[in-house]
Structures are given as C-alpha cells and as structure tokens.
Amino acid sequence: MKEKNTVGIGRLQSFFDAGTFVELGAYICRPGTEDQAEGVICGYGSMAGRLVFAFSQDSSLMKGALDGRHADKIVRTYQKAMAVGAPIVGFFDCAGAVVFDGAAALAGYGTLLRTVAAASGQIPQIAVISGTCAGTMASVAALFDFTVAVKGSGHLYVSSPTQVGEEVGTAAYAFEHGNAAVLADGEGEAIAAVQKLLSYLPDHAAHGIPALSTADDPNRAVPLGDRSTAKEALDVTADAGSFYEVLGGYGSAVTAGLAAFGGVSALALAMDGALDLSAVKKMRRMLTTADAFGLPVVTLVNCTGLAANAAEEGELAAELAALAKVQASATTPRVTAIVGDAVGAGFIFGSCRALGADLVLSLPGAEIAALTARSGVAFLWNDRITPETSRESLEKEWRETVATPERAAATGEVDDIIAPAELRARLVAALYMLADKGREVRL
Secondary structure, three states: OOEOOHHHHHHHHHHOOOOOOEEEOOOOEOOOOOOEEOOEEEEEEEEOOEEEEEEEEOOOOHHHOEOHHHHHHHHHHHHHHHHHOOOEEEEEEEOOEOHHHOHHHHHHHHHHHHHHHHHOOOOOEEEEEEEEEEOHHHHHHHOOOEEEEEOOOOEEEOOOHHHHOHHHHEHHHHHHOOOOOEEEOHHHHHHHHHHHHHHOOOOOOOOOOOEOOOOOOOOOOOOOOOOOOHHHHHHHHOOOOOOEEEOOOOOOOEEEEEEEEOOEEEEEEEEEEEEOHHHHHHHHHHHHHHHHOOOOEEEEEEEEEEOOOOOOHHHHHHHHHHHHHHHHHOOOOEEEEEEEEEEOHHHHOOOOHHHOOOEEEEOOOOEEEOOOHHHHHHHHOHHHOOOOOOHHHHHHHHHHHOOOHHHHHHOOOOOEEOOHHHHHHHHHHHHHHOOOOOOOOOO
16 A cells, blocks of 8 residues: 555645545655655546645655656646646645656656646746745746745745855745745645635636626726826725735836726736836736737826836846736736826836727826926926026926827827726726727627
8 A cells, every 4th residue: 555645635635625626646756666655646527616726746756756656646637727727826845856766756847837828828827836846846847827825834945045144045035036926824724825816717728717706896986186096996906805015125116916997807906106117027927928918908197107227127128028028918807997107117117009908098187298298308308497587386287288198188198087986997997898808800
C-alpha cells in the first residue's frame, strides 16, 4: 500500500464543494517504488457548482520535490482542463527538483512551463502559494493569471533567501513587489480569494463572461462633484460591494481590481497621481488578462502624467511601449471616464480613443491638456507674469481656457461631458451597449 498524500487531499477537499473532489493519477509513484506517492495530488471537482481542475503539491511527501512523473501528473490535469474548457488552480508547496534525477527533473520544469504557457489566455489559472515555491517553480507560478500568497506559510522566491535576504522569500514581499495579486491570512482566506476571483472570470476564453447578480440600480445617481479622484469615482460607480482589489501592494498610482457594473463583470482601473514604472507594469498585466478573457475594462482617470525617477528611466520607455501595444491590440470593450486630471501621458495611457478606447466620458471639472497648468505657464506663459498678473491667475486661466473638457470634446477625443451624478448610469449603459463587440453580426 503506497503512502498517502493526506495534506494534498485535505487541501483540495477543503477547496471543492463537499464530496465532489475526484482524484486523477492516484497510483502514480516514483520510478522503482510501489509505496511512495508523488508529492502532488491532482483532480477535479465542483467549486460553487462549477467544474474546476486543481493540483496540490505537498511538502510532507518527498518535500513536494518535482520529478518527471510529478510534472506529468500536472500536465495531464492541464490537458483535461483544456479539453473541456475549465479553470485550473494550483497549490504550490515544493522544495525544488529531485536533484538526483538531474536533467530528467529539469526537463520536467520545462514541460510544465510549456504547458502553463500554452494554457495562458485560454483558461483561467490561479496559483496559491501555500508553502515554498522556489527557483524555477516560482516562474511557473508567475505564468498564472493571479497568484494568492498565504502569510506565514507561503514563500515565493527565485534565489535562496540565504543569498538575497530572508525578507525576500516572504508572502508580504511578493505582494509588495507585484508577484502576488492577493495576500491571504491562512489557507481558508486564500481559498475564498480563489473563489472570488473565479466568480468574475469565464471558464474558457471562448465563453462569455459570467453575468453577476446585483440588487444595485444601474441608474443610481452618484454623489460626485465636478471633479474627483479616480478611486472615489470607482467606489461609487461599481455595483455596491462588488469591487475586489488585486495587486494592491504594488503600483500605488493605479488601483486595479475586478468589479461589476450593472451586473457586468469587468476590470476596473483607477489612476490617481503620476504613473511610475510599477503602475505602468500593473496596468499592462491587468489589461492583458482582461483582453484574453473578454473582460470589459472601465478606466477612471485622474492622472498628471509620468513620475520622474532616474532609477526607473532606463526601463520606462520600453514598459510604456509594451502598455501601448496591449492597448492598441486589445479587442475587449473599453470605457474611459476622465474624472480629474488627464495630462500628457496620463491622457494617452489612460486609454484614450487613439489607443482603442470605445467611449471616453469626462466630468465637467476635468483638466485635459498636454501639460499641467503649472508647467504650461512656466514653459509658455512665463513672460506674461507681471506685477499686475500673477502666476496663480495665469494657471487659473490655463485651466479655464486650455485644459477644458470642451476643447477635447471639440476635437472628438472626448465623446461626452456628463453631469457627475450620471456617471454610474453612463458607464453601465456603455457596457451594455458594447456587450456584443467583436461578435459577427449577420443582417
């Protein structure tokens, strides 16, 4: 009788609806042994009534170490998930490769990386870092659409913490550096996070996004002034209680998450302040995921441009180009609302019409221009400053004449200037209107 992988089975039984977990490859074992199971459990079951495949590595057996058969069990699970079009969830708890297997174990990593990459953008993939996820296995987890790291037990790193510092391997470090979308207190909270994330996603990219039930009135008026922060606008325009933030420890100039607008599942992006490198990367990653699964994108803009940072300057142009490429090629519905500033790169990369936004709305107090009022006066109107004409008065004039939504609307770059109270209703209406975008229409 082979040794049972009790930790892995218990974890998956807790994840799936009671009594629905079915194990796959239960008798696969190490070559030359008949009494030791591989350190990974694979199978499928129902999660909230929905078919989901999963694997769970287990450090209590072989320390969860990966060899060829370990990798093959996961690959076979992926093949079934891809064949039927169902999400896959991976619980990572692996000390690394079986060193004595040499190239065969390393090839297992390669096969696993290729399999996960092939599934990317086809079926939702969510990684849970419930134990150690080290070396190349960290790269496997990074290929997943979302990663949930468990405080205390979860450790995610490429280089050993003994080489780069103990804090590097913690779940908190992964969250702060964008390697974990969600930071969970314990596995129970991690499982709840997975269920929440999947509730917004389709089973397969070819399927339509799930309709979310909501009791929130699509036409509810919202308490906004003529201008606001993007986060304030997001809080009042999304269906009540629906916003679920991801990558919250990283790229603070952009708040990102999944939300419902009138029951429509969507990616929500709220841009506040100046974009730095981490915020740009955050937007690119989230837009890539949204476009792959057909999630509409609602972008709320209050952005003054780019943050000057000498340390990031070498990467920033390339990362902005990558973001522009994603925006220009995206086919999913995209609606933008300018609620505060949309200055320079803030307007361009805030999903403008020129980069593929389907509809751009503006609040009446928004400022839309190539330069901020302060910079515009300093560069262009500095010679107008006299004892009778102050810099402050010229900056006010800039906002009222150069940076108005009306000027942007006159060129067609803003589709409508709307009353603040109507913002939610107009966003919801736009998503309803765009629901069939990309589908072939036969007359």
